[in-house]
Amino acid sequence: MFGAALSNALDINVILLTALGSFSGVIIGALPGLSVTMATALLVSLTFSWSMNYALAMIIGVYAGGVFGGSISAVLLNIPGAPSSICTGFDGYPLAKQGKAAMALGLARIGSFIGGIIGLFFLASFAPPISKIALSFGPFEYLGLITLGLITIGNLSEGSFLKAIIAGLIGLLLSTVGMDPFYGTPRFTFGSMELLSGIGLIPSLIGFFGLSEIIYQMRIPSHKHQKVGQLGKVLPTLRTFRKMVPVILRSSAIGAWIGALPGVGSTIASFLAYDNAKKTVKNPDVPFGKGAYEGVVAPEVANNAMIGGTMIPLLTLGIPGDAVTAVMMGAFIVHGLQPGPMLMTKTPDLFWFIVILLFLSNILFLFIGLFVTKYFLKILSIRPESLMPIVTVLCFVGAYAIRNSPFDIIIMIVAGFLGYFFKTIKFPIGPVVIGLVLGSMADGALRRVTMISEGNILGKLLTRPIAMVIFMFALLQILDQITVFKEWKKSSILKLRNILAFKKQD
Amino acid sequence: MVRVKNGVFFAVMLLFISMTLTAMGKKEQKTANYPDKDIEAVITWGAGGLTDNIGRNFMPLMEKRLGGSKIIIQNKPGASGAIGSQYVKNKPADGYTLLVTTTEAAGVWNVMGLSDLDVTDFQPIILLSTLNPTCYVKSSAPWNSLQELISDAQSRPGKIIAGYAAPGSLGHVAGLLFSEYSNSKFNMVPFGGGGKVKAALLGGHVEVAFNPLISVMGDYKAGNVKILATFSNDTLVKGIPALGKVEPRFSKVLPWGLMVMILVNKDTPVPIVKKLEEAARDALKDQKWKDFSDKYYIQTMGQTGKDFWKKIDLWKSTTTWLLYDAGVAEKSPADFNIPRN
Numbered sequence: 001m002f003g004a005a006l007s008n009a010l011d012i013n014v015i016l017l018t019a020l021g022s023f024s025g026v027i028i029g030a031l032p033g034l035s036v037t038m039a040t041a042l043l044v045s046l047t048f049s050w051s052m053n054y055a056l057a058m059i060i061g062v063y064a065g066g067v068f069g070g071s072i073s074a075v076l077l078n079i080p081g082a083p084s085s086i087c088t089g090f091d092g093y094p095l096a097k098q099g100k101a102a103m104a105l106g107l108a109r110i111g112s113f114i115g116g117i118i119g120l121f122f123l124a125s126f127a128p129p130i131s132k133i134a135l136s137f138g139p140f141e142y143l144g145l146i147t148l149g150l151i152t153i154g155n156l157s158e159g160s161f162l163k164a165i166i167a168g169l170i171g172l173l174l175s176t177v178g179m180d181p182f183y184g185t186p187r188f189t190f191g192s193m194e195l196l197s198g199i200g201l202i203p204s205l206i207g208f209f210g211l212s213e214i215i216y217q218m219r220i221p222s223h224k225h226q227k228v229g230q231l232g233k234v235l236p237t238l239r240t241f242r243k244m245v246p247v248i249l250r251s252s253a254i255g256a257w258i259g260a261l262p263g264v265g266s267t268i269a270s271f272l273a274y275d276n277a278k279k280t281v282k283n284p285d286v287p288f289g290k291g292a293y294e295g296v297v298a299p300e301v302a303n304n305a306m307i308g309g310t311m312i313p314l315l316t317l318g319i320p321g322d323a324v325t326a327v328m329m330g331a332f333i334v335h336g337l338q339p340g341p342m343l344m345t346k347t348p349d350l351f352w353f354i355v356i357l358l359f360l361s362n363i364l365f366l367f368i369g370l371f372v373t374k375y376f377l378k379i380l381s382i383r384p385e386s387l388m389p390i391v392t393v394l395c396f397v398g399a400y401a402i403r404n405s406p407f408d409i410i411i412m413i414v415a416g417f418l419g420y421f422f423k424t425i426k427f428p429i430g431p432v433v434i435g436l437v438l439g440s441m442a443d444g445a446l447r448r449v450t451m452i453s454e455g456n457i458l459g460k461l462l463t464r465p466i467a468m469v470i471f472m473f474a475l476l477q478i479l480d481q482i483t484v485f486k487e488w489k490k491s492s493i494l495k496l497r498n499i500l501a502f503k504k505q506d
Numbered sequence: 507m508v509r510v511k512n513g514v515f516f517a518v519m520l521l522f523i524s525m526t527l528t529a530m531g532k533k534e535q536k537t538a539n540y541p542d543k544d545i546e547a548v549i550t551w552g553a554g555g556l557t558d559n560i561g562r563n564f565m566p567l568m569e570k571r572l573g574g575s576k577i578i579i580q581n582k583p584g585a586s587g588a589i590g591s592q593y594v595k596n597k598p599a600d601g602y603t604l605l606v607t608t609t610e611a612a613g614v615w616n617v618m619g620l621s622d623l624d625v626t627d628f629q630p631i632i633l634l635s636t637l638n639p640t641c642y643v644k645s646s647a648p649w650n651s652l653q654e655l656i657s658d659a660q661s662r663p664g665k666i667i668a669g670y671a672a673p674g675s676l677g678h679v680a681g682l683l684f685s686e687y688s689n690s691k692f693n694m695v696p697f698g699g700g701g702k703v704k705a706a707l708l709g710g711h712v713e714v715a716f717n718p719l720i721s722v723m724g725d726y727k728a729g730n731v732k733i734l735a736t737f738s739n740d741t742l743v744k745g746i747p748a749l750g751k752v753e754p755r756f757s758k759v760l761p762w763g764l765m766v767m768i769l770v771n772k773d774t775p776v777p778i779v780k781k782l783e784e785a786a787r788d789a790l791k792d793q794k795w796k797d798f799s800d801k802y803y804i805q806t807m808g809q810t811g812k813d814f815w816k817k818i819d820l821w822k823s824t825t826t827w828l829l830y831d832a833g834v835a836e837k838s839p840a841d842f843n844i845p846r847n
Contacts, residue, residue: 040553041553041581044553044554044558044562044581045553045562045579048562049566134705135705135708135709135710136709136710137709138706138709138710138711139706139711179585179586179620179673180673181672181673181696181698182673182696183673183834184618184620184672184673184674184834185618185619185836186619186620193585193588193589193592193620193621194584194585194589196584196585196588196589196620196621197583197584197585197589262701262702262705263702263705313705317704317705317708318701318704318721318724318725319701319702319704319705320701326552326554326555327553327554328554329554330553330554330555330558330559331554333559333802334559334562334563336801338723338724338801339724340722340723340724340725340727340728341724341725341728341730342724342727342728343724345728403581403582403583403584404580404581404582405582405584405589444696444697444698448695448696448697451693451695452667452693452695452711454693
């Protein structure tokens with residue numbers, strides 16, 4: 001079956017389409033305003049009449065390439081193309097300002113490659129057992145994970161903790177707009193039908209990061225624009241790379257695992273990976289948020305490792321975890337395959353075909369990525385007055401094309417001015433978008449837990465060990481912010497050390 | 507100098523805003539020699555979903571029967587289909603914009619307060635198909651038949667957890683219908699998506715679930731789930747009981763399912779409607795459509811004109827009153843002159 005899959009994959013058209021997909025994915029992802037989600041929405045109509053192998057080659061290429069491409073615009077322009085690239089901009093953009101963008105992207109690319117291969121390894125060797133464990137994650141465990149995600153808001157804040165929390169709460173508030181997920185009643189829609197489907201994530205992302213940046217740049221007189229001098233090399237030195245290895249490995253594991261959970265969506269993976277890197281890397285050369293390479297590598301690696309992960313529930317259970325895998329499932333159905341547990345037993349060569357395609361696209365866009373990055377870096381030398389109008393056009397196109405909805409353009413514009421206002425009063429935008437992403441998930445998870453436990457949340461929680469561990473972990477993170485607890489922890493560790501040292505002397 | 511540049515900049519942005527606004531209000535009117543240009547088909551659900559799949563499989567077959575004109579498919583999802591429908595409503599009634607939507611258009615938007623639009627604001631072309639829901643449990647569940655589940659649910663009301671996707675969705679109404687006619691009560695919990703409900707059931711977080719037949723057949727064949735019934739009067743799949751047969755009290759509202767239909771704007775000229783109806787009816791006879799619908803357990807409907815309204819009125823009355831009685835609908839169906847059946 002592996003042989004059959006390999007011979008299918010070695011079809012020259014398949015290879016070319018994967019390459020084309022990866023290439024266009026990188027380009028679309030890298031263009032500010034355009035996103036992978038948009039690309040997939042367009043891919044459905046494009047690939048509908050194709051044979052399945054060709055369609056899959058194209059979709060997988062675009063997926064893998066697009067996820068990487070998103071990091072390019074996040075780093076170079078501070079305009080992430082997808083929610084999962086938000087964290088990439090935190091350190092990526094400062095790096096770009098310091099003229100280190102090339103190295104940051106090079107590291108991200110190589111890290112993503114390793115992450116992608118690790119995710120793929122999980123998929124190829126442990127798909128069935130992983131999907132079983134993933135199924136054991138119920139509403140309680142999801143609520144725990146989402147809580148962890150929300151806590152990262154506090155850790156991701158630049159400067160004022162209070163401002164970050166307020167910004168996060170604004171995001172949470174915005175996420176409640178739309179149809180109530182439990183009763184179907186309209187919430188905060190003010191009679192507008194368009195608002196019923198909520199505040200679109202991608203349009204608001206484009207507005208908050210893209211349009212707001214454009215307006216912000218308009219205020220800076222052109223002679224004051226920072227000139228970026230030396231761009232540096234794309235390929236990192238061995239020494240720099242070696243320092244990244246622990247971050248890469250940890251972020252890969254986080255990405256692959258979160259990807260395999262069909263209920264949380266892939267965005268949390270990059271938040272958690274960034275948060276984890278910030279906590280575990282004790283002595284980065286540059287502090288996080290000011291241009292730490294680790295801060296670019298961690299979310300990008302997690303993003304890519306996640307791709308292998310998301311294939312697990314799709315192929316073993318027929319359950320798509322995000323927008324792209326939903327489209328892939330559509331492609332299965334169109335081409336006469338029944339998604340579900342029988343997919344792997346009935347058509348094992350399809351499973352291996354996808355594994356091989358993912359491998360292929362990883363290798364392809366390692367080269368495409370490194371090659372294209374060199375050209376994209378030239379963006380930095382374009383004068384803002386010439387660059388920004390183009391970016392404006394892309395923002396409009398990108399916002400509209402997700403759902404073919406003019407209303408999404410309005411959302412984008414409003415978010416743009418709001419984001420600009422935030423920037424001028426030095427309010428962080430990241431937490432707003434994180435709140436918006438996680439808000440509706442948190443809303444659903446909390447109410448689901450309440451309903452299932454019939455109000456006795458704590459009692460039911462005690463019967464779920466995994467959920468308890470996650471919640472303990474979350475609690476610990478909150479306590480860690482409290483000075484009294486920190487001092488107590490310090491002193492008790494010191495005491496423990498003394499006791500141990502004392503015993504050694506004995 | 508700086509100021510001039512910024513002014514240009516601002517002008518470009520304003521230009522874009524105004525261009526989008528004018529594009530929204532563009533109008534065209536043409537009736538003779540229909541169709542003599544491309545036709546737009548708006549699918550009111552997202553790309554890659556079930557409705558999208560049905561629409562995309564059907565439209566090429568209809569296109570073949572409409573002369574040289576192309577049918578261009580667009581997805582305009584949101585608000586259970588109300589957004590895409592409003593978009594079509596704002597288009598001229600010239601038959602160049604087709605609406606592919608689901609039966610939520612029949613009263614559900616009204617009673618749930620989502621939109622004032624209703625299927626009666628449109629001109630039906632054809633009722634395409636029904637997606638049948640199923641009631642299923644994990645293979646390790648204690649119930650082996652529908653009767654066992656019902657009597658267990660009756661003995662401990664509200665204790666068995668039943669999962670469904672979203673309020674007003676196929677699984678939700680199926681669950682309500684099931685409780686109502688079997689005098690049982692479940693703890694019904696929405697999971698935000700059909701796939702997520704299935705994952706919750708397989709992981710043992712939910713004990714009963716309601717999903718369309720097509721999305722559980724794979725698990726049924728693999729022996730992961732037991733399908734206790736399909737919401738139909740006739741057996742749809744050998745070995746799976748039909749609800750109407752095992753529980754005759756259900757039979758008057760069955761078959762119940764989410765129906766996909768094609769509509770155009772009201773006041774579309776009659777010859778155009780006739781032409782579209784004919785093309786649609788003929789397309790349903792295509793072998794390609796038969797292969798597709800067989801494979802996915804989609805029941806082909808095919809009603810046009812009066813028969814269309816008969817089906818839709820029954821569906822509307824059953825569904826809206828169920829939603830209202832369960833406290834899900836915020837407005838009474840009586841406010842919209844929907845009779846109780």
